[in-house]
Amino acid sequence: MAKGLSALLSDSDLVVSKKVASFEGVQQVLVSKIKANPHQPRTEFDEEALEELAESIKVHGIIQPLTVREVDGEYELISGERRLRASKLAGLNEVPAYIRNVDDQRSLEMALIENIQRQNLNAIEVALSFQRMIDDCGLKQNELGSRVGKNRTTVNNYLRLLQLPAVIQSAITLGKISMGQARPLITLEDEAFQLELFHKIINQGLSARKVEELVKAENAFGDTFSPLETYREDMRIEEISLRGKTKVPLKIKVSDVDKGHISVPFESEDQLNEFLEKLGLDQ
Secondary structure, eight states, X not given: OOOTHHHHTGGGHHHHTSOOOEEEEEEEEEGGGEEOOTTOOOOOOOHHHHHHHHHHHHHHOOSSOEEXXXXXXXXXXXXXXXXXXXXXXXXXXXXXXXXXXXXXXXXXXHHHHHHHHTTOOOHHHHHHHHHHHHHHHOOOHHHHHHHHTOOHHHHHHHHHGGGSOHHHHHHHHTTSSOHHHHGGGGGXXXXXXXXXXXXXXXXXXXXXXXXXXXXXXXXXXXSOOOHHHHHHHHHHHHHHHHHHHHOOOOEEEEEETTEEEEEOOOSSHHHHHHHHHHTTOOO
């Protein structure tokens, strides 16, 4: 028998099993009373997309309330940075917000989990957020994985990206290379060779599998990644990118290298037509 949402989001089972933050309901909160979240994991915001959201808010208002907590008579944002910025652009004085009674650690966890579930973070932002939780909250990698609903290997893969030179991390942040393309570079001890391969990725459009082959050829690639594993990683990143661009909850299922299928769940014909329109497939 189906187990509802948790059956569909098995990766989040450990998250939903944790204690739920104290909930004080939705209130209208003055924008001037909301201060930025010092733990905000998201650092990149598309200005054009913010303008579009602001225009939508002017017409329809804010559909999904922000999440805040009360701190020293004001409110600290937990999640909803993009909505808050767009609300300011739209000229709103008040915004609807969920009021949560949580401590610093729980606030950081909620901000990170909310962004990951919405697919709003790039790989470096996720890695930095994981590292911040380890540093600020004193969590071990396995504990961190339990908190955010990820296994230890996944957490470790993100954290290892922070070992790369700053220029490569920046390229990941800007979407110039994928996590799959960058990950083989981590095991190289020679930074000069790391940067050489990085520039080849940029200039020649090397696939993740080709990067792995070049690294292995230098006898410096310790961890082995099968072509199928690499392809799955590439498609996972592509899925996140497509969901972020189209706002369609599509899923990519890989069966073999260069093989698989894309599925789009929908609950009505109108919703299906809306998704098709976003994907540019409407007639």
